[in-house]
Amino acid sequence: MQIFATVVSIAITLVAVALFAKAATQIVGVVKLGQPVLGRTDARGSRWANMLKETFGHTRMLQWNWVGAAHWFVFVGFGFLFFTLVTAYGQLFDPDFALPLIGHFYLYEWVTELVTWVMLFAIAGLTVYRVVARPGARGRRSRFFGSTMWQGYFVEFVVAAVGVCIVTLRGQEYALGQLHGEGWATAAHFPLTAWIGETYASATEPELVNLIWLVAMLKIVVSMAWAIVLGLNATMGVAWHRFTAWPNIWFKRKADGTALGGLEPITVAGTPVDFANIEDLDEDAALGVGKVEDFSWKGLLDFTTCTECGRCQDQCPAWHTDKPLSPKLLVLGLRDHAYAKAPYLQAAEAADGSQSAGADGVPEQAKAEAERPLIGDESAYGVIDPDVLWSCVSCGACVQQCPVDIEHVDHIMDMRRYQVLVEANFPSELNQLFKGLENKGNPWNMSPTARMDWAKDLPFEVKQVGGSGEQGVESLDDVEWLFWVGCAGAYEDRAKKTTRAVAELLHMAGVDFAVLGNGETCTGDPARRSGNEFVFQQLAMENAETLKEARAKKVVATCAHCFNTLKNEYGNLGEHSVELEVVHHTQLLNRLVREGRLTPMSSTASGNGAAAGRKITYHDPCYIGRHNQVYEPPRELLNVLPDTEFTEMPRNSERSFCCGAGGARMWMEEKIGERINNNRMTEAVATGADQIAVGCPFCKVMLTDGLTAQQSKGEAREEVEILDVAQMLLASVKREDGGGAPPAKDETTEPVA
Numbered sequence: 001m002q003i004f005a006t007v008v009s010i011a012i013t014l015v016a017v018a019l020f021a022k023a024a025t026q027i028v029g030v031v032k033l034g035q036p037v038l039g040r041t042d043a044r045g046s047r048w049a050n051m052l053k054e055t056f057g058h059t060r061m062l063q064w065n066w067v068g069a070a071h072w073f074v075f076v077g078f079g080f081l082f083f084t085l086v087t088a089y090g091q092l093f094d095p096d097f098a099l100p101l102i103g104h105f106y107l108y109e110w111v112t113e114l115v116t117w118v119m120l121f122a123i124a125g126l127t128v129y130r131v132v133a134r135p136g137a138r139g140r141r142s143r144f145f146g147s148t149m150w151q152g153y154f155v156e157f158v159v160a161a162v163g164v165c166i167v168t169l170r171g172q173e174y175a176l177g178q179l180h181g182e183g184w185a186t187a188a189h190f191p192l193t194a195w196i197g198e199t200y201a202s203a204t205e206p207e208l209v210n211l212i213w214l215v216a217m218l219k220i221v222v223s224m225a226w227a228i229v230l231g232l233n234a235t236m237g238v239a240w241h242r243f244t245a246w247p248n249i250w251f252k253r254k255a256d257g258t259a260l261g262g263l264e265p266i267t268v269a270g271t272p273v274d275f276a277n278i279e280d281l282d283e284d285a286a287l288g289v290g291k292v293e294d295f296s297w298k299g300l301l302d303f304t305t306c307t308e309c310g311r312c313q314d315q316c317p318a319w320h321t322d323k324p325l326s327p328k329l330l331v332l333g334l335r336d337h338a339y340a341k342a343p344y345l346q347a348a349e350a351a352d353g354s355q356s357a358g359a360d361g362v363p364e365q366a367k368a369e370a371e372r373p374l375i376g377d378e379s380a381y382g383v384i385d386p387d388v389l390w391s392c393v394s395c396g397a398c399v400q401q402c403p404v405d406i407e408h409v410d411h412i413m414d415m416r417r418y419q420v421l422v423e424a425n426f427p428s429e430l431n432q433l434f435k436g437l438e439n440k441g442n443p444w445n446m447s448p449t450a451r452m453d454w455a456k457d458l459p460f461e462v463k464q465v466g467g468s469g470e471q472g473v474e475s476l477d478d479v480e481w482l483f484w485v486g487c488a489g490a491y492e493d494r495a496k497k498t499t500r501a502v503a504e505l506l507h508m509a510g511v512d513f514a515v516l517g518n519g520e521t522c523t524g525d526p527a528r529r530s531g532n533e534f535v536f537q538q539l540a541m542e543n544a545e546t547l548k549e550a551r552a553k554k555v556v557a558t559c560a561h562c563f564n565t566l567k568n569e570y571g572n573l574g575e576h577s578v579e580l581e582v583v584h585h586t587q588l589l590n591r592l593v594r595e596g597r598l599t600p601m602s603s604t605a606s607g608n609g610a611a612a613g614r615k616i617t618y619h620d621p622c623y624i625g626r627h628n629q630v631y632e633p634p635r636e637l638l639n640v641l642p643d644t645e646f647t648e649m650p651r652n653s654e655r656s657f658c659c660g661a662g663g664a665r666m667w668m669e670e671k672i673g674e675r676i677n678n679n680r681m682t683e684a685v686a687t688g689a690d691q692i693a694v695g696c697p698f699c700k701v702m703l704t705d706g707l708t709a710q711q712s713k714g715e716a717r718e719e720v721e722i723l724d725v726a727q728m729l730l731a732s733v734k735r736e737d738g739g740g741a742p743p744a745k746d747e748t749t750e751p752v753a
Helices: 002-031 044-056 066-080 082-093 106-132 135-141 149-180 194-198 205-232 237-250 275-280 297-305 311-315 327-350 364-371 397-401 408-421 430-440 486-491 493-508 525-529 533-549 560-568 585-594 632-639 676-686 697-712 725-733
Strands: 463-465 481-484 513-515 554-557 581-584 614-618 644-646 691-694 721-724
Touching: 002 082, 002 205, 002 237, 002 297, 002 327, 044 237, 066 082, 066 106, 066 149, 082 106, 082 149, 082 205, 106 149, 149 194, 149 205, 149 237, 205 237, 237 297, 275 533, 297 327, 297 408, 311 327, 311 397, 327 364, 327 408, 397 408, 408 525, 408 533, 430 525, 430 533, 481 493, 481 560, 486 493, 486 697, 493 585, 493 697, 493 721, 493 725, 525 533, 525 560, 554 560, 554 585, 560 581, 560 697, 581 585, 585 632, 585 725, 614 632, 632 644, 632 725, 676 697, 691 697, 691 725, 697 721, 721 725
Parallel strands: 463 513, 481 513, 481 554, 554 581, 614 644, 614 691, 691 721
Antiparallel strands: none
């Protein structure tokens, strides 16, 4: 038996190591096909700390409560119990083998048994969950829809089989030690497996020795079978992520955060494109991603690392409303395409870039894959369908949920860039958007000279940089804050109410502020999120110069998209960069309330639509919440409003559901599936709230449209309304007589958290 077990174990180990090494080499080769990428090795201390926190701390996985906790025990078992595999090899030669130095150390044996048993219970729970939540039972609502189910079941079987082998071997070790009269063969050393050993009490020594050889061989065979399957399936992310997740997390875009907030600039060969000198760019340079090899190496590592867990799919508003976009399926499609096309690309690379010469000897499948367009419908045999690409609302739910830090939004935006800038292939509705941005500096295509119309009805004059008269200021050095009004706040009637409310509150609090007036133009967010990087750069450089000339330092914005762009993208414009302290209006207003400069009053002392005795809920704008982690200030403001009851929607904060306007979807028709804003509004109305608070003009427009649709069908009460947090605060602060003089001005407000 010993000879048989030893030969089988060594033979399968040699095969497994060879295949595993071959697949690992294949993975490295595919990742190396990607383009250079900037800024992935900065702040190394933070990167190490974050990687260790996300892996050993399971900070992403634990968002899923017991599933995350169960996975943690499997993760720990996979690493720690490697020592039991070493022991199994030793037992092939000596049934009494124990690890050198460690031997039968109490603590090691206790931890080994505890980890093994907990791992067994955890993998059993995860297997049951996979069976219950399988696509066959839940259809599209299963987060495993589109995943390769046999791979998940195979990994779970291997973990369970290894665990059973470990506890069985431990019991046999105990029985053999008892037979030899060893001092360590006690329940103190085998606290959770001595009972298994007692079942072998009647076994003879030869029988026990043969059983140990047999089970040790089985443990090795199961472990090596796992390695062989990995070796034969380089795209088996459900298993390979145990190795690729570490570098994928370490090389994430932000050393201590997610790949959300600002988008990265377009790069060619790892160098940002200078749009001011675009004519100097090589005519063959790819602006964005038009072929799979145009992705950065980090992008290809992303695709390789995908675990097919479906957490991104489970949170995606497009998928939830029956659209074809699933972040998971998009990544899997790109992964499979990259690995199928890789032999063709590698052959061409070996032939000094000559694709015709390099095609000799390449498998036909790889040649066929090389002919596929990256973006194309079924008739064109495209890798990604255009409806998939343009369904994204860039909410970032996929990125926020991903346990291995895949940067879905960046990849989608890079593909959009190529479609717009190179192929000129994009939804026709965007033509009007681009026209308005290029000609009028706003997406509504309205007159640039009408940007101050929102201030006409205010009971005070708003200071304006470069304005005339007493309210004109030469530069922002003369005031504390620049109030960035934004296009929606200047032109959209519903958003104007928010703009006026914020201006009144700042005035009442004695905050010295000014606006740019007609000197302001669109920040460029809708252009960038729709892929038109050229228009974004044009608008951003114009605004950056205006901000520099006005000596802007501190900016408050009501639009979540303006806030994000000014805060995260204007500092990354090369020589045109401008560094600003940017806050959202809910952050500044919350600080003013805490400082006592604004005091919400009960309904007896307030008017103009106060929320007295009413239930309120809050919708998290994606570009305030997930993209910039501003969750508490708006809630703190709502919670201090007197005579109100605050309630949360089921999907809130990090798991909030998009309104449907992001990713330039505000200007595109929603023709597939359920409208995202209607889905969100159904959830909001179900809370029984009388007032639904928002913190972004785009959200206000989308949710108001959704509410109107529900009210017209009798699915929502007529008295329910959508209000910005600033409007609700103003109604509570303002006296019935219109309010007296503003309080005395403090020196400055402290930096906003």
